[in-house]
Amino acid sequence: MDWLTFGVTACGSLILTEIVRDSYHALCHHIPALERWHNRHHAAYRRDLSLVSLAAFRRSQLYHDITESIILLVVLLTIALLTGALGVWVGVGYAGLFLAGATRRYVWAVADTDYNHQPGPLQEPPTAWWVNRTYHWRHHFDNVNAYYSGVFPLVDKVLGTGLSLQGKKVGVTGAGGALGQALCGELQRAGAQVTALTTHPEGFTAQSPMRVIGWQIGRELELVPLLETLDILIINHGVNVYGRRDFAAIETALSVNALSVLKLMELFLDTVTGAEAKATKELWINTSEAEVSPALSPLYELSKRLIGNLITLKRLDNVCVIRKLILGPFKSQLNPYGVMSPQWVAKGIIALAKRDFRNIIITINPLTYIFFPLKEFVTSLYYRCFSRGSKIA
Secondary structure (H helix, E strand, C coil): CCHHHHHHHHHHHHHHHHHHHHHHHHHHCCCHHHHHHHHHHHCCECCCCCECCHHHHHHHHHHHHHHHHHHHHHHHHHHHHHHCCCCHHHHHHHHHHHHHHHHHHHHHCCCCCCHHHCCCCCCCCCCCCCCCHHHHHHHHHCCCCCCCCCCCCHHHHHHCCCCCCCCCEEEEECCCCHHHHHHHHHHHHCCCEEEEEECCHHHCCCCCCCEEEECCCCCHHHHHHHHCCCCEEEECCCCCCCCCCCHHHHHHHHHHHHHHHHHHHHHHHCCCCCHHHHHHCEEEEECCHHHCCCCCCHHHHHHHHHHHHHHHHHHCCCCCEEEEEEECCECCCCCCCCCECHHHHHHHHHHHHHCCCCEEEECCCCCHHHHHHHHHHHHHHHHHHHCCCHHHC
């Protein structure tokens, strides 16, 4: 036996099983005949994922879990028999375990093997590369037409259903800039309720029904009542002092690009209270590819690298989802020589966020796609080894 071929085929069959399962789940929300059956699954759970009743739970197992498992088993069995590949039988066995678990839950009305539906408060934010209980909770109670995946969110990443912006309350700082305005427009098109935060509200032309709020660097505390109402805060403001290195330039770069961002970040994270906030609250921060590459502006690079590393550190606390926007040179007042259009960048940010990317890289520099993930991994590992969270301090 060629063990390498067997191993590759076996892993492929497991991935295929998940793709078929999640694709069927997505179809259950778009084909009325399947939706009627699948709705019995949704009707079985309360918001804390406790059971409405054992009868409702058993109906959900019969009309969704058992049906889904039989479909998986038939598809994998067919592929195994047609191809004759031994590794595919691993997928057949995997599908069989789903059917065995669903049958057990139906016959004995026990939910102990239904891991994504265990009742109780949500303990951690949604994870990025596998589906935890919080991720699946969003499918039930955030948007039933998103978050379809069951184990690995591959289908959600392909379909763009790994994050739903429909109805989300989103605040954007730096909303008066080229990227800020483009982001506000794209968020609205995605169904979000946008609040534009700008230091020059008098010159901001709002896109109805957008709300516009003025604020100033150093007065972040005044935004706390607003932050408490937001689902997503996008920190997008910044300044570029170009080649200057005098004290005033240092103070400006640090206060705008780093200290103000840090303060807003901490204030927003303080609003993540309650179990459901873990599932719905998110923080997006524009740090720039200056984290890992030259920007021909030393103070811009220093301030962006500082806040970038602080964000990496804060991510270890796992308070809520924190996304970094790693953007290359786009045309704006800060960079009139930028080569990318802010509208194109904004579309890319929303597209990748919907696919639940936590580090959203959009640039013309191919090296950033290599160096940034390496830098982020090494820095995060170092911080994890040599820093402590407040809970154990």
